[in-house]
Amino acid sequence: MKSLGGFVSGYRDAVNAKPRLTRWLLAGPAALITSVLGMAAMPFWVPAGAGDVNHIVFPILLFPGIWALAFFYACLDESLPRATTVMLGSIFAQGALIASAFIGG
Numbered sequence: 001m002k003s004l005g006g007f008v009s010g011y012r013d014a015v016n017a018k019p020r021l022t023r024w025l026l027a028g029p030a031a032l033i034t035s036v037l038g039m040a041a042m043p044f045w046v047p048a049g050a051g052d053v054n055h056i057v058f059p060i061l062l063f064p065g066i067w068a069l070a071f072f073y074a075c076l077d078e079s080l081p082r083a084t085t086v087m088l089g090s091i092f093a094q095g096a097l098i099a100s101a102f103i104g105g
Contacts, residue, residue: 011081012081015080015081015084016080016081019080022080022084023074023075023080026074026083026084026087027071027074027075030070030074030087030088030091031067031070031071031074031087032067033091034066034067034070034087034090034091034094035063035066035067035070036063037090037091037094037095037098038059038063038066038090038094039059039060039062039063039066040059040094040098041094041097041098042058042059042062043055043056043059044097044098044101045097046058046059070087070090073086073087074087
C-alpha cells in the first residue's frame with residue numbers, strides 16, 4: 001500500500017507528465033462541468049429572495065462568470081497539480097450537494 005507521500009508525488013508526476021493536455025482538459029471540459037454543476041447547485045446555497053425568484057435568476061445570470069473564473073484559473077495557475085485538485089474538488093463538492101438534494105440528506 002502506498003503512503004500518502006507516495007500518492008501525492010505520483011499524482012503530481014502524472015499531472016505534470018502532459019501539461020498541455022492537462023490544461024486543455026481543465027480549461028475546456030472541466031471548466032464547463034464546474035460551471036454547470038455550480039449553476040445547478042446554486043439554488044441550494046443562495047439565500048431565497050422575495051417570491052423565490054432568485055432561485056432561478058441568480059444561477060442563469062452568474063453562469064458566465066463562474067465559467068470564466070474556472071477557465072481563467074485553469075489557464076493562469078502556475079501549479080498544475082493545485083489547479084487540478086481545486087477544479088476536481090469543486091466538481092465533487094457541487095456534485096455532492098446536488099446528489100444530497102436528490103437523495104434527501
